[in-house]
Amino acid sequence: MKNPIADLNKIFDSRIRLGVMSMLVVNDEIGFNDLKQMLELTDGNLASHLNTLEQADFIKVHKGFIGRKTSTTYSITALGKQAFKAHLDALEKMIRKL
Amino acid sequence: MKNPIADLNKIFDSRIRLGVMSMLVVNDEIGFNDLKQMLELTDGNLASHLNTLEQADFIKVHKGFIGRKTSTTYSITALGKQAFKAHLDALEKMIRKL
């Protein structure tokens, strides 16, 4: 037997980051506010988790405008997609014994 | 849309507790030392996570002897099995959109 949790990505231990990633896998772009409302978080809390994800190059920020109003959106990177998939695979492998 | 992480159990945010549970789902009983070696943890660290799981009534301790030597083993409870399954279902639901 080998350590069943060794292949889990530490970044995805967080339910919030897991939630962000799962939303970004199915939506090309999501706004800060949408994420905030969906995950029911405070600004600061969300911002810091997004920051962790950005540092890891798992997501990318897009600063733009809707008309003349600022709008920040996020999207997943290729690396992020890969890492997330690897994490899910590890999770699945861990529990497939069920 | 609804909050995708609302149904995840906070207790299973921890990779270690996740690992313990996944091992206990497939093995009726596992010893302290086996868990420790498998998950590569220090005594104190493992003990405290087991304690969290026990407080939640997700696992049960069995203190016994092998000969006259103490031997502690752990097993999953019905509640634990249910909670773990619910967590995995929530996880699956969250990512099934893939």
Add this chain to the structure above:
DNA sequence: TATTTAACTTTGAAAAACAAAGCACTTTTA
């Protein structure tokens, strides 16, 4: 008798999570 092993508990430090407040800017509302 000295050391080792098992299974912890206690202590304390480091890291992570989080809420609240502040901020710069813009837009909307009164």
Add this chain to the structure above:
DNA sequence: TAAAAGTGCTTTGTTTTTCAAAGTTAAATA
């Protein structure tokens, strides 16, 4: 046009969580 509100943060400080290390008790082994 002045006040209020929204966007997307950063900063600050508290609380929670994680974890390793050391101490502990009792039995086993050398």
